[in-house]
Amino acid sequence: MQTQTLPIGGMTCAACAARVQKAISKISGTDGVSVNFATEKATFSYDPALVRLAAVKEAVIKAGYKVLEKSDADEDRERKQKEIRVLWTKFIISAIFALPLLYIAMVPMIKIVRLPFPGGLDPMIYPLIYAIAEIILVIPCIAVGYRFYFVGFRALIMRAPNMDSLIAVGTTAAVLYSAYNVFQITNGNFGAVESLYFETAGVIITLILLGKSLEARAKGRTSDAIKKLMGLAPKTAIIIDSEGKEREIPIDDVEIGDILLVKPGAKIPVDGSVADGHSAVDESMLTGESIPVDKAAGDKVFAATINANGILKFKAEKIGSETAFSQIIKLVEDAQGSKAPIAALADTVSGIFVPIVIGIALIVGISWFIFSNLGLEHALTIFVSVLVIACPCALGLATPTAIMVGTGKGAENGILIKGGEALETAHKIDTIVFDKTGTITEGKPVVTAVEGEVLQLAASLEKFSNHPIAKAICEHFDGEFLAAEKFEEIPGNGVSGIINGKNIEIRRGIKVYENGEYIGKIVVSDTPKTSSKAAIERLRSMGIEVVMLTGDARETAERVAAEVGISRVLSEVFPQDKANEIKKLQAEGKCVAMVGDGINDAPALAQADIGIAIGSGTDVAMESADIVLMRSDLRDVPTALKLSKQTIRNIKQNLFWAFGYNVVGIPIAAGVLYLFGGPLLNPIFAAAAMSLSSVSVLTNALRLKRFKA
Amino acid sequence: MKKLAVIALIIMPAILTACSQLDVVGTDAVRAFGEIVSSMDSVDDSGTWHLTAPDGKTVLILNDNFVSITFEAQPFYDAGFNGEIQEQFVKERGISDANKSHDSPRNMVEHIVKNDREIVGYHSALDHYNIDLGDGNMFEWAKDLSSNDKDIVFVLNPEPFINAGVDPNAIEGWTFAKVPTDNGEVDKLLKFFDLK
Numbered sequence: 057m058q059t060q061t062l063p064i065g066g067m068t069c070a071a072c073a074a075r076v077q078k079a080i081s082k083i084s085g086t087d088g089v090s091v092n093f094a095t096e097k098a099t100f101s102y103d104p105a106l107v108r109l110a111a112v113k114e115a116v117i118k119a120g121y122k123v124l125e126k127s128d129a130d131e132d133r134e135r136k137q138k139e140i141r142v143l144w145t146k147f148i149i150s151a152i153f154a155l156p157l158l159y160i161a162m163v164p165m166i167k168i169v170r171l172p173f174p175g176g177l178d179p180m181i182y183p184l185i186y187a188i189a190e191i192i193l194v195i196p197c198i199a200v201g202y203r204f205y206f207v208g209f210r211a212l213i214m215r216a217p218n219m220d221s222l223i224a225v226g227t228t229a230a231v232l233y234s235a236y237n238v239f240q241i242t243n244g245n246f247g248a249v250e251s252l253y254f255e256t257a258g259v260i261i262t263l264i265l266l267g268k269s270l271e272a273r274a275k276g277r278t279s280d281a282i283k284k285l286m287g288l289a290p291k292t293a294i295i296i297d298s299e300g301k302e303r304e305i306p307i308d309d310v311e312i313g314d315i316l317l318v319k320p321g322a323k324i325p326v327d328g329s330v331a332d333g334h335s336a337v338d339e340s341m342l343t344g345e346s347i348p349v350d351k352a353a354g355d356k357v358f359a360a361t362i363n364a365n366g367i368l369k370f371k372a373e374k375i376g377s378e379t380a381f382s383q384i385i386k387l388v389e390d391a392q393g394s395k396a397p398i399a400a401l402a403d404t405v406s407g408i409f410v411p412i413v414i415g416i417a418l419i420v421g422i423s424w425f426i427f428s429n430l431g432l433e434h435a436l437t438i439f440v441s442v443l444v445i446a447c448p449c450a451l452g453l454a455t456p457t458a459i460m461v462g463t464g465k466g467a468e469n470g471i472l473i474k475g476g477e478a479l480e481t482a483h484k485i486d487t488i489v490f491d492k493t494g495t496i497t498e499g500k501p502v503v504t505a506v507e508g509e510v511l512q513l514a515a516s517l518e519k520f521s522n523h524p525i526a527k528a529i530c531e532h533f534d535g536e537f538l539a540a541e542k543f544e545e546i547p548g549n550g551v552s553g554i555i556n557g558k559n560i561e562i563r564r565g566i567k568v569y570e571n572g573e574y575i576g577k578i579v580v581s582d583t584p585k586t587s588s589k590a591a592i593e594r595l596r597s598m599g600i601e602v603v604m605l606t607g608d609a610r611e612t613a614e615r616v617a618a619e620v621g622i623s624r625v626l627s628e629v630f631p632q633d634k635a636n637e638i639k640k641l642q643a644e645g646k647c648v649a650m651v652g653d654g655i656n657d658a659p660a661l662a663q664a665d666i667g668i669a670i671g672s673g674t675d676v677a678m679e680s681a682d683i684v685l686m687r688s689d690l691r692d693v694p695t696a697l698k699l700s701k702q703t704i705r706n707i708k709q710n711l712f713w714a715f716g717y718n719v720v721g722i723p724i725a726a727g728v729l730y731l732f733g734g735p736l737l738n739p740i741f742a743a744a745a746m747s748l749s750s751v752s753v754l755t756n757a758l759r760l761k762r763f764k765a
Numbered sequence: 766m767k768k769l770a771v772i773a774l775i776i777m778p779a780i781l782t783a784c785s786q787l788d789v790v791g792t793d794a795v796r797a798f799g800e801i802v803s804s805m806d807s808v809d810d811s812g813t814w815h816l817t818a819p820d821g822k823t824v825l826i827l828n829d830n831f832v833s834i835t836f837e838a839q840p841f842y843d844a845g846f847n848g849e850i851q852e853q854f855v856k857e858r859g860i861s862d863a864n865k866s867h868d869s870p871r872n873m874v875e876h877i878v879k880n881d882r883e884i885v886g887y888h889s890a891l892d893h894y895n896i897d898l899g900d901g902n903m904f905e906w907a908k909d910l911s912s913n914d915k916d917i918v919f920v921l922n923p924e925p926f927i928n929a930g931v932d933p934n935a936i937e938g939w940t941f942a943k944v945p946t947d948n949g950e951v952d953k954l955l956k957f958f959d960l961k
Contacts, residue, residue: 175883178883178886180790180886180887180888180889181790181791181882181883181885181886181887182787182788182790183789183790183887184787184788184789184790185787185788188787241789242789244789244793244908246789246790246887246889246908247889247892249889250889
């Protein structure tokens with residue numbers, strides 16, 4: 057199976073997203089289809105042996121939507137900016153005509169104040185001229201809002217009505233009924249001038265255009281974080297050619313193996329290894345760490361980081377989408393495009409929402425016409441109001457916008473959340489399990505005491521191991537190594553080998569045995585990170601149980617745990633058993649997050665409800681995790697959980713308002729209040745309320761931008 | 766600029782013609798008035814037309830310079846009117862000079878429609894046309910004589926009479942009623958006639 061993301065054009069509401077999702081899901085050979093209305097992207101897996109990508113694109117087009125060309129960030133931004141400009145211009149044009157239309161329609165009805173009114177348009181003196189003036193004013197509104205009719209009626213014909221269908225049907229009903237009354241005026245029925253609803257259509261279109269325009273602006277702001285990240289990407293690189301000459305080339309022309317030069321203050325163009333020179337490099341855009349990192353020959357450098365003071369020559373090793381910087385952007389983009397399980401309800405409702413609303417509008421309108429003596433105008437007013445007030449947009453925007461802002465805010469704080477599901481699960485976490493070495497501690501233990509003559513023996517064996525303790529012993533020993541044979545590392549348990557014909561075994565502890573007999577001990581301490589204690593205190597204050605999981609000896613583990621304030625310690629756990637320990641905690645009914653950095657943590661990270669990897673850790677750990685902390689600062693763990701809680705709360709608020717708005721709005725539009733002596737909702741107010749609902753949901757999502765770590 | 770002026774000169778008559786074509790109320794009001802006139806007593810007194818209602822006491826007068834209604838004063842005294850004693854009350858409105866060129870009441874209304882268009886209106890609640898005499902007084906006539914039971918209506922603003930001590934419900938021959946208008950319901954004194 058291959059995963060593919062296609063940018064989709066022409067989606068105007070959540071019902072459209074549901075329609076596209078259904079169209080792709082129907083094709084056999086596709087799986088895991090997710091269409092995001094906020095990011096306007098469809099993500100799915102497909103089996104190239106069973107289905108061609110062209111068939112998927114064809115299905116999308118057949119459903120009435122466009123598959124856009126994949127564009128880079130700048131083109132995408134320009135396209136969206138253009139869309140905002142076009143919508144705003146359309147709104148202004150529509151408003152220029154709709155305002156006088158509303159004025160001439162309303163002023164004759166206002167009894168309290170005598171507002172200025174052109175005598176030549178008095179509906180009781182010149183009804184036909186008045187009607188024609190209304191027609192002249194409504195035509196430009198309909199013209200700029202033609203897309204609602206084009207898309208709406210097409211969707212209706214294809215039996216997949218969307219929000220545009222509601223607007224199209226509602227305003228068309230108002231215009232056709234008004235046109236019929238104009239015909240009545242020409243036939244001498246001048247009283248029909250009181251039944252013109254052209255202003256309803258004009259003002260509804262104007263308000264919806266305003267709503268769409270504000271929505272497009274707000275949607276643009278939800279992806280500010282990713283734009284900020286993308287803006288950091290370098291555009292050119294200085295290559296040193298075979299003749300040793302410097303030449304500036306576009307970033308896309310850099311090839312693996314090229315030797316590149318980075319001057320002080322310049323951005324490092326791609327990932328690579330320093331070949332010559334030394335400098336401090338500001339990696340804060342990747343790690344959030346503000347202190348520049350010293351780089352010399354052999355050190356890795358990363359794209360988009362800034363060379364501070366020296367000149368560096370480095371060999372390009374990863375280019376284009378392979379750089380760490382591109383991977384991070386992709387991670388954030390994927391997360392922003394993903395859906396949280398909480399969105400499922402909104403998606404289901406959005407899919408069936410529009411046909412239900414059209415049904416309700418018809419039933420209610422016909423009922424009022426048949427069972428009341430209030431006439432066709434009253435029934436029509438209710439029919440149009442119900443169609444116009446119902447808003448699937450707010451439902452569709454409720455979840456993805458909050459996820460976009462939430463994950464974007466996380467990225468700004470060096471917290472990469474891999475998807476909506478991770479974001480949603482993180483807020484349920486009640487137990488956090490920390491790996492010890494490299495996670496709670498610096499991961500660079502030092503020898504603090506040696507009992508017996510065992511240092512040379514231990515160092516001679518440990519020099520073959522990559523374990524941090526082994527490195528600490530080797531660093532502590534400054535003598536000559538003895539020749540060792542048959543070195544063997546038992547993960548989580550120690551090392552063994554033969555030195556001078558004797559079987560030497562070093563058990564993690566660190567106890568040294570010669571031919572099975574204990575001969576001494578090396579005491580190694582791994583100091584906790586400065587941030588660990590504060591992070592754990594903060595987690596405990598949030599009511600979260602903190603557990604330490606380590607392969608280290610109980611004594612060492614408990615000492616470190618006590619230092620940072622952890623009371624529950626699971627020590628002497630083999631790497632292969634770490635996942636089982638997580639399972640056991642889950643069996644206790646706990647929702648468990650695992651924080652780790654090493655390859656040995658990967659199974660536990662995958663087993664946990666949420667895996668959190670430290671960015672300085674291994675690639676495997678980061679791939680297994682749901683959340684990656686770009687800094688090695690554990691205080692980002694409570695920050696991630698807090699962000700998750702706030703995002704989910706924001707989603708719930710959005711869904712509450714979106715559902716609540718429709719639950720309350722539709723009955724009011726249907727005339728329930730009027731039935732009990734209350735007011736009847738004018739379709740114009742229905743349109744205003746509808747636009748307001750989408751804007752309010754977006755505004756609420758944007759509040760997350762104020763999140764503070 | 767000259768070109769624009771020429772174009773405007775060419776277009777203006779067309780627009781004005783179109784507008785007069787679009788004045789459906791004005792055109793039909795004249796037609797309906799013609800039908801009303803044929804059912805009323807109309808007398809030409811040196812260019813002043815008197816159209817008398819079936820009661821013989823309430824009259825619509827059309828002149829080159831004014832349009833008015835006259836009606837018997839006695840019922841108002843009987844209802845408590847305490848003002849200056851008169852035989853008849855007159856409610857009058859000046860119009861653009863017709864220059865003695867009109868030979869029938871219909872033509873005079875046509876003249877009003879052409880020159881004083883703003884005083885001729887349509888009252889949708891009663892399906893009537895009307896000439897606004899000012900101060901809330903009016904003369905109305907049915908758009909469709911065959912289907913309306915109030916073919917002509919003399920409409921008075923009751924307020925000055927009430928202020929002069931009249932009990933509006935006690936005026937013989939007049940009905941005090943709330944009339945639905947485009948500005949909501951208003952109190953009026955009405956005298957209506959079925960000409961059929």
